[in-house]
Amino acid sequence: MDIPDIIIAVDGYSSTGKSTFAKMVAAEFSFLYLDSGALYRGVTLYAMEQGWIAGDGTIDIAAVEASLDGLDLHFRHEDGATQLYLGARCVEDEIRTLAVSGHVSPVSAIPSVRAYVDRKLRAFSKGGRVIMDGRDIGTTVFPDAELKVFMVADAGVRARRRFDELAAKGQAPVFEDVLKNIEERDYIDSHRETSPLRRPEDAYVMDNTHMTLHEELVWILGVIQGRFGILEAPPLSH
Numbered sequence: 001m002d003i004p005d006i007i008i009a010v011d012g013y014s015s016t017g018k019s020t021f022a023k024m025v026a027a028e029f030s031f032l033y034l035d036s037g038a039l040y041r042g043v044t045l046y047a048m049e050q051g052w053i054a055g056d057g058t059i060d061i062a063a064v065e066a067s068l069d070g071l072d073l074h075f076r077h078e079d080g081a082t083q084l085y086l087g088a089r090c091v092e093d094e095i096r097t098l099a100v101s102g103h104v105s106p107v108s109a110i111p112s113v114r115a116y117v118d119r120k121l122r123a124f125s126k127g128g129r130v131i132m133d134g135r136d137i138g139t140t141v142f143p144d145a146e147l148k149v150f151m152v153a154d155a156g157v158r159a160r161r162r163f164d165e166l167a168a169k170g171q172a173p174v175f176e177d178v179l180k181n182i183e184e185r186d187y188i189d190s191h192r193e194t195s196p197l198r199r200p201e202d203a204y205v206m207d208n209t210h211m212t213l214h215e216e217l218v219w220i221l222g223v224i225q226g227r228f229g230i231l232e233a234p235p236l237s238h
């Protein structure tokens with residue numbers, strides 16, 4: 001299907017499968033995939049490694065802010081995969097641990113951190129044909145994105161998915177901890193002062209509690225066809 005060089009913004013709650021969905025759409029239509037949460041996780045990992053996040057969760061905000069100008073976080077797109085790099089070091093696995101997940105929401109609530117990530121995302125997506133996932137892509141980063149999707153799913157189902165993902169990576173998650181982390185992040189993400197998570201008014205809402213990936217792909221094809229008036233039935237690779 002001939003989709004124009006648009007920006008697709010995918011927002012929604014934690015663990016609704018935004019990145020899986022966005023990667024699938026990127027592969028299907030040859031779009032660049034950008035994971036905004038990975039950048040917030042990268043800043044958080046760096047702050048943890050520098051000792052700027054205390055055991056009680058207190059963040060040395062001044063130290064984090066002072067480091068942002070020289071902080072080299074970027075993506076490399078290799079063999080169809082998108083990996084986050086901190087300088088020359090691939091940190092894709094480290095940013096996905098429950099320890100980083102436990103601190104990322106307060107770090108992402110710092111306005112200067114949000115400005116840093118927004119700058120990076122805009123620089124990386126010059127030219128369009130990009131699909132990006134996060135919490136405020138369609139509301140703040142790219143309010144003019146041509147297509148906006150907002151993803152929701154039952155919290156228990158989301159926790160189960162995240163639990164399976166962590167277990168598959170060899171970590172030993174406790175289901176109650178994973179569920180608690182998801183509920184806490186839902187709360188912080190939607191109540192913070194700067195750029196809270198909220199559904200863009202012009203977004204298409206997808207509740208994927210009971211959807212398969214294939215159904216998600218069929219869903220977005222329907223949305224794109226309707227939105228851009230494309231009539232042909234495209235072949236699906238999934």
Ligand code: DC
Pocket residue numbers: 014015036037038040041104105108109133134135136137185189
């Ligand atoms: O999508 P994720 O779980 O990797 O995101 C990690 C955290 O980053 C999430 O708890 C909230 C924050 N985030 C954000 O505030 N804005 C975004 N656009 C993306 C992520």
